[in-house]
Amino acid sequence: MMADVLEVATGARPGGWAAPYKAVLASRIRAQRAYPAGFALDIVGSWLVGLTEFGELFVIFHNIGILGGLDFHAMLLLFGLSNLSWSIADMVVGHVDTLPTYVRAGTLDAFFLRPQPVLAQLVTSEFSLRRLARLTVGLVTMCVGLVINDVTWSVAVVGLLVLAIVFGTAIFAACFVAAASLQFFLINGAELTNTFTYGGSYASAQPAAIFPTPLKLVFGFLVPVAFTSYLPTLWILGLPGPSLLPTWLVWLLPVAAAWSWAMALLLWSWGCRHYQGGGG
């Protein structure tokens, strides 16, 4: 009886607010374990993609030595950080990019008929374990980068690494959500919205110093992927930033992540309204 009263008073429901998401995610992981052969192939494939990108980096630096003020060792750290954050974001929310598939299958309509926010349901509707492989490529490269460079270890460095991975992942995740939102307007527009996701990832792994001013503004502030890896790398290695992107900016990582999510959520609510308006 008391419990009933409390439930009404607080709006609490069995299992807490997270229970619905946990149930779906747990089932997704079980479903993936049911097909081990496909899973293994996916992992091999992900490794190959990661290694190819790494190979590209190696070839470039074999020929030029220094790019945008970063040498090969510094680039390892930059590449590792960028890859790690991006692949975590890809693992957790990467599937939102396939929004048109959800629309065609009617899954999105089913989300509208359930008592959770649609975006939260979409994000938690899948969890790609196979993308763990891609994550290890980033993790290993980052660790090698940290060892091979002359890093002066301190609490601040460790703190910044954590900050970079957590908020870097958040920034990339926001890119995925923004890309998904745009697909409400452009069904079959995945090619275009890939500029947000894969393009953002690629830009984040480049030393922003080589960009012309407009691109610096885009990747430094509008879609702030420079915050995910470039600025942290500069700070950890004690390097000065280019004009427009001074190294101290790195401590504004949470602000950059908040900005990214504000933009992503705004785009998402526009997209949803467009869909409910019958344009989807």
Add this chain to the structure above:
Amino acid sequence: MSEVIIELEELTREFVVRRKGDGRRRRRHTIAAVDAMSWSVRAGESVGYIGANGAGKSTTIKMLSGILVPTSGSVRTCGLEPVGQRRDLARRIGVVFGQRSQLWWDLPLEESFSILAAIHQLDPGRGKSRTDELVEQLEMGETLQTPVRQLSLGQRMRAEIAAALLHEPALLILDEPTIGLDVLSKARLREFLIHERTTHGTTLLLTTHDMGDIERLCDRVLVVDRGRLVYDGTLPGLAGTVGARRMLVVDLAAPAADLVDVPHTTHVASEADGLRQRLAFDAEQTTAAEVLAAVAERVEVRDLSIEEPDIEDVVRRIYQTQR
């Protein structure tokens, strides 16, 4: 008087379509899929919502359930504003789109039910007993371990309806629930829905192309044509207003003269020297059994079938009478 559970007032939904006009310019046309519709449904009613393809049925359902925003007019479902209060509404209604699935195709059926129980945050005991109840009544015990993608259409449809009823919604909306099902599956589904309504008092709104669904399940029919409500009343009344009648087709043991004197029927046609005859009758005046008995008094019947009025046909006739 029971409470109103669905209320539409001048509800309108327009779509803009681009069509190739004269020359190179593409012209924008505005089409009203739902055109100033006003009707309401009281709690406990069972309503058939019928009309031809593209008449605006699915568009209405999407507005009732919060998936689509109306262009103008208002709609309230369970006393709530569907788009603004979508999440509250989701706890009170169950919706099944016949061609779409809300189950997890790669998991055993049982898991879809437990996930949905978690999604609706049902108390574990209540979720379990409700699942057991639905599984028993819909005879799904043997398919619980089967992955959803391996279910037959009939099994999947029963599972979809169970999924929509798991949280005991006050209103169940079914869009073409029996499409593609065999006769036996249809009959079982209808039996179940009748039972569910008597035990839980669930309000039912269903769209269908199957007159049998309407006859068995609905005490009220709404007919929609080109986004407008053209009929609101009982099914026999509908057949009466447009003269859509049932047809008894009898195969006789021997050729006979045209059966023109059977009460409450009209002789429509004879084939093969009167070996097969067609008699039209009005469901409000007589029954198939009475007509058959009257025919059997006159001639020896070898085989028979009954043709139902076709919904599309009924709707077409309503449209013609309105012009």
